[in-house]
Amino acid sequence: MIAILDYDAGNIKSVEKAFKILGEETILTRDFSVIKDADRLVLPGVGSFAAAMDNLKKYECDKAIYDFVASGKPFLGICLGLQLLFDSSEESPGVQGLGLLKGEIKRIPDAEGIKVPHIGWNSLDFPNKGRLFEGIHEGAFVYFVHSYYLKAKEEGIVTATTEYGCHIHASVQKDNIYACQFHPEKSSTVGLKILENFAKL
Secondary structure (H helix, E strand, O other), X not given: OEXXXXXXXXXXXXXXXXXXXXXXXXXEEOOHHHHHHOOEEEEOOXXXXXXXXXXXXXXXXXXXXXXXXXXXXXXXXXXXXXXXOOOOEOOOOOOOOXXXXXXXXXXXXXXXXXXXXEEEEEEOEOOOOOHHHOOOOOOOEEEEEEOEEEEEOOHHHEXXXXXXXXXXXXXXXXXXXXXEOOOHHHOHHHHXXXXXXXXXX
């Protein structure tokens, strides 16, 4: 069973729907006992870094995330869910993230021909092809919606990158933690394959 964290963030229902298309048993929850018994946990989200951290703490979902990651079972962060795994974000100075991974969340720089937020399809490169991308060819397109991007401290955890006015670390994998800046649930057959790969971990 795949638990999807319900912490009042945007875009949670579309993640649930995508897993159900794949035939996976899913549940939207913030119940500790349900999360503990789940086989996999997903942290989706669209919104601001500060508001998301406030909600995670309000519902004590941060504790549930730490406990689940410590269990060694597969964990997936999507979009804002990726950014929250790191220490902080330029979007919300002074707000502490979950600190499970090391790196910077930076604003996409203003540049000619670059619109922020970045909304649309971009191709992926695989510097260290991770398990989420098994069966997916280099250059595959996925769907992004974001104004901030990850620059990971450890290059070795970066499994996918893209270019949009800067070099964006689009996906990471470290131990049992997986995360995507893009939205696999909105990325057609490529995205469904990524979610299927996660469900099979």
